[in-house]
Every structure is written in C-alpha cells, then in structure tokens.
Amino acid sequence: MSRIVGIDLGTTNSLVAITENGTPRVLPGPDGRNLVPSVIYFDENGGVLVGNAAKEKMIEKPRNTVFSIKRFMGKGLDDVRQDLPLLPFEISAESEHVIRVKVFGRDYTPPELSALILRELKRNAESALGEDISNAVVTVPAYFNDAQRQATKDAGRIAGLDVLRIVNEPTAASLAYGLQERRQGVIAVYDFGGGTFDISILKLSEGIFEVLATSGDTHLGGDDIDELLMRLVLKDLGAAPDVRGVQQIRKAVVGAKEDLSEREAAEIVVEELGLRRGVTRREFEALIDPIVERTLQPCRQALQDAGLKPSAVDEVVMVGGSTRIPFVRRRVQELFERIPHTELNPDEVVALGAAVQADILAGSKRDMLLLDVTPLSLGIETVGGVVSKIIPRNSTIPASATEMFTTFVDGQTNVKIHVLQGERELVKDCRSLANFDLKDIPPMPAGLPRIEVKFLIDADGILNVSAQEQRTGKYQSVQVKPTHGLTDEEIERMLLESFEYAEADIEARQVIEARNEAETVLRSTEKGVADEQYQALSEEEKAAINQAANRLREVMNSNDHGAIRNGIEQLSQSTQRLAELIMNAAIQKALKDKRVREIQ
C-alpha cells in the first residue's frame, strides 16, 4: 500500500502533510509554500488553476474564480441564501438540494470543486515525496453533519484518493498538540477557522485521546467577519460596486482585519473606488462581538455535555486563523479562566494532526488512539412530525442502534423511514439526512412484520443502514435517497468527466476495479463456505450462494463493469446471512478470548 498523507481541506487554505519517523511535517507545493489557498480559477479554454495562482485571479476574474467552497458542502440552496448577495460567481438554478456553481455554462458541485483542490494537494505530495499517493486522511469540522462528511468523502473519490478516514479538525489538532507536549488531563480545542467554528473537549490519558463532547457552528468563521466589514464599507460607499469592486473590497478588508491583530488601527483602501476608511481596534471589536459570542455558546454547551465546569479544563488550545485576533483570545481566556495556548501554528496544526492519524492507520503508531464522537443526535421521524432520538450526540463512534418497524395496513409491502440529525424535537427543525424505502416486505396482516433496522455510525461519523425482516429472516432491500447528497451514479459520472482521464481510461479503470472487487468477494465467499457456520445454512441458501458465485465467475472476465458489479451484488445478497453468522461467532470468540486471558 502506498503511503498515507494527512490533508486539511480548509475553507480558506488547504495543506497536505506526512509523518516520517514519528514526526509530522507539511509538504510544500512547487512554489515552496505550505498553504494552498482553497481557490479555483477556470479559464475559457477549460484550463484550471488551484491555489496561489488562482487566488491572484480573484479580482481580475471574479466570475470564474471560486473560493470558500467548503461552506457549500452538503448544502442546498435554502441553507446558503444569506451568502448569495456577496458571491461573485454564479449559482445554478438547479441547486435546490445540492448547490451547483456555474462557470462557463457548466455546473460544478462542491465535491467536484473540492476534488480539484484535493488533486492539487495530491500532486504536491507526489512531487515532494517522489512517489504515487492514493491514500489519505482528510479532516472536517467536528460539527459537520452526515451529508457534509459524505460530500468530503465523495470529493476524495472524485480526486482519485482513497479516503481511509475522516477526522475531526479539533481532534486532529489535539493529536499534534498531544504528540508534542505528551500531555495528560482535560483539554479544550477552540477551532475558529475561515468558515467554521468547533469546540471539542478531550481527555488525554496514556495515549488515549477521548473526546468527551463537541459542539460548533459549520457556518461561522473569518468569512463572516469579512462580510461584516464589507457591509460596513458598502454602506459608506452608497452605490453598489460591480463584482470586481466587491472582490477588491473583500481583499482590502481581509488586509485590514489582519493588520488589526498587530496594530490599534488599520485602513481599508481601494484606490480604484476612491475608498479609504480607517478602522480602530475598538470599533472592530464592537463589530465582531456578536460573532465571538456565537462561538462561546457552543463552548458552554460542550462543557455542560461533558459534565465539566470551565475550571476543570487543564489546557485550552487555539486552532484556526481567526484565533489570531486578540479579542477572540481574550474572550476565550475569560470563559475558561486560563491563558490559551497559541504557540502552535494555527494554520498547520490540523494537517499535522491528520498526518499523525495517518501514521496510526498505517500501523506504525500503536501507542496513540483517538476515540471521537458524533456531534449531532441521530433520530427518526415518528407520528406527528416528532423526532425520536436513537443515538444521542457525543456518543463515541462507531456507535449503533437498532429499531423495530412494522406495517399499518394488511399486506403492506413498503415502509418509509425518514432519518434526521439534530437536537430539536420537531422534524422541521432538524436536518433531513435521507428517506428510506423498506421494500418487498412479505405480505402479512398489519402489525405482524417485524423489520429490524440497524443504524451504524462508522468511525468517519457517517451513517450506514441495513434492515432485516425478523419473521422470515429475509434482508430487506433499502433504497436511500440522500436529501443533500450525490448518488453513486452521479459520482460515477463525475469521475468520468474528471479532467485527468480520458473516457476510455476511466472505463478500463472501472473494469479493473470491478474485477478486483469480484476477486475479493469470491475469496471471502470461499472462506465463508469453509467456515463451520456454513453448515447452519439451509440447502436452499447454500444453493443460492453456489449459483451466485458461479455466475460471478462467468461474468468477471468480461469487459462489462456493470455486469460484474451486478454479479457482486447478487453474491453479497446471498451470502449475507452466512456473513452474519460468522461475524456473530467472531464477536463471541473475541469476547471469550479476552476472558481466558484475564483468568490466566
């Protein structure tokens, strides 16, 4: 397996890092710079620039230079309406469930755009290391919901990266911090970046980094501070400038904001617009006070959820560019009653932590372990539009829950399930994740079928679902309609349209991948058939497995990847109960092994 890199896919800047001999380091781009601005420029001929070169085009080519795309990940039009007035690039009319940015008449979803940034980082890592890179750990804000996490994984897939793990940014930061300081005790990571805010409270003991609680706001960051300043200036100007003017103002206010971290006063200057406005630090602090207050509320919530008073926190670690603002540091210091750590480079610490996690996954580091949590409660819709919570927020992941469903009318063969994330009581106040159809339920009198649905949040914080009818033991086919996500078919198409591969290459690649998977599935089927649990199956079940395996062997040498995938699906279906029996036996055995050792 190729080496695993750690990637911080940020709202404003992105970085790639690697751990070598136990020490993580950032890999610079060919221009020697560590930070790759998360900016993408498209030219009229289909050319694309990413990073510093693209950032230079923001004023000159505002309509085809895309930035802060992370804020749109896993979102629909209604979620981002407030951002639209100041956006220089066009949002497609077809953005109801998934935002689409229109450039030169072509629509791009946030995962596709993020994939362009990931591909740039991949290339940077490859040229810095002199080898191919196909595996990565990618960080996301801790408060990202299911759709936002899935969108990030999709971006990796489109970029040709195998995302082995999604890690929460504050937790990654704590890994880098803990590695350096060998700390024990309770730490709070206050992560205030370009577009998002997170607070995570962790307990560090003997190499275990256990997240106790996390909270945040995925639409609160330096961008919001910039917008406040922009609105201030725009109000003074009176007449609204064109997009080029807006971008010039954006650049000028960012400069002034950064100056104010060093000095008592700064100037916002745009010569072309005849704009020259002074801002004092006092004025700036009054302006951003509501934003900073919005970061403190989640801090209090996280403390409460962790069952801790502020004084129980031993250390506060500051992460993200917005923590350079002295006022932010002061307010955090007041809340936690201690001076926060600001000695780590707030721009790089997340990427370094991602590289540490990559090292753990690669198997080189067994003394550290991260136990993270799910930031939001998972629930299902019940009668009257009320959400019934099945996995509470701050549960350590992976986490699972099982629910029983039945039918309401005789012979009903379909049951609909609506899954949501959030803390509020009513469906309309929570985030819709998906609608499921449990199909092909054997016709029975109402209330008789017992369909057990298992929800599992994996180590990436992403939900997986399966269903089984208990009376017949039959697995249900479940159809998922993600509310704010891309379907597998759409991702497949994006891969096809991606820039690096010709269509023929992609198809060849798909066939090879399907064949590899077929081999894996056939191998594990053979193992399964040799397992003692196989004897517990009925003759009918055994025959179905045999038939599906033969069928897959027949098609796997064809060049039709669809047919191969079909064969894999059929075989997986027919071996599901066998897999279940083997897994249960393995779990029983794992628990028994432990006991035997304890007795010895």
Added chain:
Amino acid sequence: MRLRKLVLDVVVNYFEVFDLPRLLNIDPKALEKKFHALSRKHHPDYFSTAPIEQRELAVRMTALLNDAYRTLRHPVRRVEYLLNLEGYKPDGSKAPKSFLMDVFELNEQIEEAKAGRASEEQKTALRNEIERRAAQFDAEIRKASDEWDRLARDGREETQMKNQLMRMNEILSEASYIHNLKEELEAIG
C-alpha cells in the same frame, strides 16, 4: 449517508461485553479502564490495512463496545437497559398523575422564564426546584440499584426480584421528564 449491508443481531449483552455480572453498582474507574483496554484491542484504526473481514469485525466490535460503555457508565441508562433485558419497557405515559401535573406546572414556568417573563427570584426558585427534583430522582435510582444488587447477590426468590424490577420500571417512567427538565436548565438563563 450510504447504504451498506451490516451484520445484524449480535447476541451478546452489554454486561457480557465487560464481563460483568448483572448488577447495577459499577465502579466507573474500573469500567473506564476496561473500556480503554478493549478499545486498544479492537479499534478499527488498528485494522485499516487488514482484510475486509477483519476491518468489518473491528467496526462491529467497537460499536458494540461503545454502545455498551455509553449505556453502562450512565446510572439511569444502565437501569433502563437491565429492565429491557428482563423484558420491561419503561413508559413515560405511565408516570404517576401527580408527578405529571408537577412537570406540567414546571414546564409552564420554564416557558415563562424563556420568554423573559420571570423575575430573578422566580428563576432561581425554578432552577432550585428542578435541581431538587433531579437530585431526588438520582437518589431513588441509587437506592433501587443498591436494593437490586443486594437481592441479586443474596440469590433471592423470583417474586422479590420481580417486584424490584417493577418498582424500578415505575421510577424510570419519570426519567425522560427529569432529563428534559435538566436540559432546560441552561435555557432558563
């Protein structure tokens, strides 16, 4: 969210995961230590380059472990889980009438406070009352847990055990209301 086939129906209960008897007094320090040791053994992070079967097993084992820890570390969830194992299902609608009336009254006061129509004294009194109720509930749970453990250790006859389960089931019918009241504490301001 993606659809993935999962293995269902693990027939191991949470007490067995930690190799504990079905008792309700659990030493949190010892439980945490076991939890960490088992996590170090089974966590998917240590299997990311292993074959798919082992990766799956790691995810399933760790989910089971986390679910078990989440449930058993919490004094109320622990009782609820034991009741489920024994075939009882605490039902909020079966809480005593007088209790429900009191909760209704408290909720009205919370709404008033949230709408800014309560004086500082009223808010303090309200907070104190919620905290008193919560403490009283916790004490009842503790007492019932101690009683269960005593009966179980002494190997008492079935009717006594059953009565104790019914008693706990009754106490737990109030749990969700107490939980909700506690959640509101912050919101009262």
